[in-house]
Amino acid sequence: MKVMVCLKQVPHQDARLDVNADGTWIQDGNIKFEINSYDTYALEEALKIKDAGEADVVVVSIGPDRVTQALRTALGMGADRAIHVKDDDADLSDTLGCAKILAAIAKEENPDIVFTGFMSDDGNFSAVAPMLAELLDLPSATGVLSVEVGDSLKCERELEGGALEVVELPKPCLAAIQTGANQVRYASLKGIMQAKKKPVDVKTMADLGVSDAGAGAVKAKIEKVYVPPKGDSAEILSGSTDEIVGQLVTKIKELGVL
Amino acid sequence: MIEWSEQHLMIRDTVKRFVDEEIVPNLEALEHGDMPPYDILRKLIQTFGMDEMARARFAKQIAAEKAGSASGKKDRGAKKEESQGSDGRGDATAMSLIPIIEICRYCPGMVTAMGVSLGLTSAAIMSKGTTEQKERWALDLMTFDKVGAWAITEPGSGSDAFGSMKSTAVDNGDGTYTLNGNKTFITNGPYADTIVFICKLDEPGVDPKDRKIMNFILEKGMEGLTQTQPMRKMGLHSSPTGELFLSDVVVSKDHLLGGKPVERSKSGAKDTFSMERSGVAAMALGMIERCLELSLKYAKERVQFGKPIGEFQLIQEKLARMEVARINVENMVFRTIEGAELGRGITFAEASAMKLYSARAAVEVAMEAVQIYGGNGYMSEYLVEQLARDAKVLQIYAGTDEIQISAIARDLLSRP
Numbered sequence: 001m002k003v004m005v006c007l008k009q010v011p012h013q014d015a016r017l018d019v020n021a022d023g024t025w026i027q028d029g030n031i032k033f034e035i036n037s038y039d040t041y042a043l044e045e046a047l048k049i050k051d052a053g054e055a056d057v058v059v060v061s062i063g064p065d066r067v068t069q070a071l072r073t074a075l076g077m078g079a080d081r082a083i084h085v086k087d088d089d090a091d092l093s094d095t096l097g098c099a100k101i102l103a104a105i106a107k108e109e110n111p112d113i114v115f116t117g118f119m120s121d122d123g124n125f126s127a128v129a130p131m132l133a134e135l136l137d138l139p140s141a142t143g144v145l146s147v148e149v150g151d152s153l154k155c156e157r158e159l160e161g162g163a164l165e166v167v168e169l170p171k172p173c174l175a176a177i178q179t180g181a182n183q184v185r186y187a188s189l190k191g192i193m194q195a196k197k198k199p200v201d202v203k204t205m206a207d208l209g210v211s212d213a214g215a216g217a218v219k220a221k222i223e224k225v226y227v228p229p230k231g232d233s234a235e236i237l238s239g240s241t242d243e244i245v246g247q248l249v250t251k252i253k254e255l256g257v258l
Numbered sequence: 259m260i261e262w263s264e265q266h267l268m269i270r271d272t273v274k275r276f277v278d279e280e281i282v283p284n285l286e287a288l289e290h291g292d293m294p295p296y297d298i299l300r301k302l303i304q305t306f307g308m309d310e311m312a313r314a315r316f317a318k319q320i321a322a323e324k325a326g327s328a329s330g331k332k333d334r335g336a337k338k339e340e341s342q343g344s345d346g347r348g349d350a351t352a353m354s355l356i357p358i359i360e361i362c363r364y365c366p367g368m369v370t371a372m373g374v375s376l377g378l379t380s381a382a383i384m385s386k387g388t389t390e391q392k393e394r395w396a397l398d399l400m401t402f403d404k405v406g407a408w409a410i411t412e413p414g415s416g417s418d419a420f421g422s423m424k425s426t427a428v429d430n431g432d433g434t435y436t437l438n439g440n441k442t443f444i445t446n447g448p449y450a451d452t453i454v455f456i457c458k459l460d461e462p463g464v465d466p467k468d469r470k471i472m473n474f475i476l477e478k479g480m481e482g483l484t485q486t487q488p489m490r491k492m493g494l495h496s497s498p499t500g501e502l503f504l505s506d507v508v509v510s511k512d513h514l515l516g517g518k519p520v521e522r523s524k525s526g527a528k529d530t531f532s533m534e535r536s537g538v539a540a541m542a543l544g545m546i547e548r549c550l551e552l553s554l555k556y557a558k559e560r561v562q563f564g565k566p567i568g569e570f571q572l573i574q575e576k577l578a579r580m581e582v583a584r585i586n587v588e589n590m591v592f593r594t595i596e597g598a599e600l601g602r603g604i605t606f607a608e609a610s611a612m613k614l615y616s617a618r619a620a621v622e623v624a625m626e627a628v629q630i631y632g633g634n635g636y637m638s639e640y641l642v643e644q645l646a647r648d649a650k651v652l653q654i655y656a657g658t659d660e661i662q663i664s665a666i667a668r669d670l671l672s673r674p
Contacts, residue, residue: 189306196265
């Protein structure tokens with residue numbers, strides 16, 4: 001069985017995020033990056049299948065040189081090989097462009113299962129996974145909390161209000177994994193040492209025969225990225241503790257929130 | 259080596275994640291409660307596959323020793339053969355130092371507890387023990403299935419460990435020895451399963467200072483052996499320290515490490531000390547890095563007289579000195595890794611110099627971090643208070659500052 005896992009490298013959760021000079025994205029030259037948290041759960045699902053039997057786990061990512069570290073980390077955790085789409089133009093793709101590039105790889109790889117994270121920590125679109133499934137004409141499920149692999153892939157999905165839904169997808173298929181789906185493993189030291197020797201194929205959009213992604217194909221252009229100005233709706237209460245409590249109770253009554 | 263490699267950074271990130279998820283949430287219990295560090299350390303070792311690596315390393319060494327014995331070679335020959343070539347030795351050293359750095363950013367005591375069991379106790383058995391003793395006691399220590407303690411210090415002997423040593427072994431002449439003595443400041447003493455006990459052979463008529471040194475392997479629960487509760491101390495609360503009392507503990511000869519008294523080879527002890535001292539530099543680096551990060555954050559956030567305190571030159575001077583210390587100590591760690599990679603290691607004097615400098619730097623940086631934090635820094639709620647208490651021990655254990663200075667100076671004076 002072959003399992004393909006799509007990984008995105010995103011700014012580290014502790015990184016300080018400042019908007020860049022032209023207000024189109026963040027300053028990402030000097031910050032730390034990590035694997036998108038949702039994608040780590042997707043990778044863990046793939047590695048669990050590998051642990052349970054025969055499976056070849058291929059991790060795929062689009063991005064500049066630094067993405068190698070995310071891929072090597074995945075290899076250190078147990079993935080077998082990696083594909084790195086390193087192409088300046090590919091980096092400028094929108095969600096559909098990314099889905100097209102990933103679809104081109106999936107067509108070459110022919111995986112039985114494609115796992116992605118449910119969304120990315122930075123972009124928050126939740127768009128690439130369903131687009132990729134559509135482009136590959138694969139059945140798919142999103143918000144997946146657990147999977148059961150057999151002749152088909154049984155997925156338990158999270159619905160609004162805490163309800164769960166079970167869907168069965170014939171293979172090949174795609175599942176977008178929710179955070180908290182599993183306990184993500186650590187890369188072992190031996191795994192990290194071995195990761196250096198595992199293959200990472202570097203490809204460009206041209207290698208993959210993709211011409212309708214990248215900057216030229218972007219449909220939704222980022223107009224502006226900014227930090228909202230601080231509002232004046234916050235009121236700081238002052239006085240002794242008793243006075244503050246009194247003011248707070250009055251406010252709560254006024255607002256009728258209780 | 260001037261910076262961490264991509265692979266080293268991966269190891270740092272993955273260990274950091276473990277520290278954030280497993281150690282930080284338990285810091286209060288480890289540092290101010292009664293939680294011993296061993297379950298978390300065991301999980302660390304299993305999580306990163308260090309137990310598997312230890313088993314493989316152990317099997318290889320034992321197989322080489324047995325092959326060596328069968329063909330009439332001495333054990334030492336097999337060991338020498340194994341140690342040839344430096345392929346990957348730098349990475350192996352980095353792999354052992356990086357967890358030390360990352361854990362010390364929060365909890366230096368845990369590194370002490372781990373280091374004494376893995377680095378001192380099991381290493382002592384692996385370097386001096388017979389093959390049977392290694393199989394019986396060392397492997398479980400190397401995998402951390404069992405906790406080890408190395409007992410040398412006594413109430414009346416610290417830096418002058420052998421000269422003032424009072425613990426004795428009496429040869430009963432029937433293949434057994436009777437051991438007596440008090441040991442103190444013993445890391446892991448309260449919980450240790452396996453203890454290397456260092457004493458002198460009772461030789462009537464021989465000047466005590468010339469009596470033979472003997473190492474015995476003791477096991478928890480032996481009749482006459484008392485392991486006390488953890489002692490209260492200034493810092494390193496996550497590293498249980500205790501006393502050992504031996505009252506007529508009778509052991510068979512198979513507990514005598516190596517089956518004979520210790521050969522007074524200074525080079526063997528120096529190798530152990532060099533390893534221990536370079537480990538202290540890695541500990542200091544973790545503490546310095548964390549103190550500097552916290553100080554920088556606080557200097558930007560804390561506003562006094564209408565501006566962040568980082569804008570005051572007296573605070574800037576402290577931050578700058580911390581950065582100088584960080585760069586210097588990091589370079590020492592890099593030098594250790596590079597030396598291992600080149601297969602030449604570091605000299606005893608270098609290791610002593612590194613230990614002296616990095617211990618002093620850690621204390622200075624941690625105390626300055628407390629100063630930057632002001633009243634908050636003096637409160638246990640803030641990590642710098644703990645790191646400042648923890649740092650002080652670096653100037654005391656594994657050879658005091660004064661002993662390091664003597665070692666460096668003696669080395670300089672001995673050169674032609």
